[in-house]
Amino acid sequence: MDEKLMERLQQIRKLLHAEQLKLTPQREATVRVLLENQEGHLSAEEVFMLVKQKAPDIGLATVYRTLELLVDLRVIEKLNFGDGVARYEFRENDQPHHHHHLICLNCGRVSEIEDLLGDLEKKIEERHGFQITDHRVSFLGYCSRCRGKGPA
Amino acid sequence: MDEKLMERLQQIRKLLHAEQLKLTPQREATVRVLLENQEGHLSAEEVFMLVKQKAPDIGLATVYRTLELLVDLRVIEKLNFGDGVARYEFRENDQPHHHHHLICLNCGRVSEIEDLLGDLEKKIEERHGFQITDHRVSFLGYCSRCRGKGPA
């Protein structure tokens, strides 16, 4: 696990260097937080709080800038669950993401399920002349723990 | 077209009355704007601008309140295309919406396509114990006019 983390970190360092950018301590701390919370779908604010523990002097703007940078580098992905905050998630490779989200309307938990759309995109491209580069699917409802509770 | 509009307006008036609420001139103006721009996916700000033309003295807060009210009454639906603003769309009936969106990354145009998920929800409910009440699907890419242009 730890070697994998270091490996990924080196990989990102190279990505940055290729663009004449640096993996500064602040950026490294941010990446580490994201790597250590891959299942978390953290918001920028949450990332900021966690990074503060590693690097107390870091500024909020730096975290935002780093997240934006990582999105541009396609290292992470910016997600939108409709709760008013942007959330971030690692991208396993350079592909568009192909998993989908189950969003619980009671507890807010977000879990992931495999891709469902299969070759549907091809049909849409043909029928609508629309060149698809990515898709987002979210199912809203109640997770197994919250079934029958209604909205919080 | 105009009779249909009046009919819908009466329908909404009744809905409001059933809750001891009134269809005030401000609310009526807001509903009219929404009815006249059913394909527009208007943001609150856009609705406000258009309503101002009909009723120049209306306040922004009133428009927001009216939109929220109409969402509660399930007359309209609040949509989120990830561009940082809420958008609103009429609901044809009392069902959860079952059409999906094609969002063009170049010109921002949003078009609609029919429901794609069919009975997929049942499978997910079984497999994940997740009680689904709605779903959102968006495909991102380039519409027929913008193909090959890349992001704006």
Next chain:
DNA sequence: TTTGTCTTGCGACCCTGTCCCATTATAGTC
């Protein structure tokens, strides 16, 4: 060491949206 560039932290600021509150409009009753 010097220089140029990338980064940073900070605070000001922007934007969408909500809240509070005093005032006004409305429907229902007499």
Next chain:
DNA sequence: GACTATAATGGGACAGGGTCGCAAGACAAA
């Protein structure tokens, strides 16, 4: 029509998330 209770309004203050400009700091290359 007058009265009353309640719904609704406009305006401004405010909140949360996020961006921007800028002066200062860190770093790599020469």
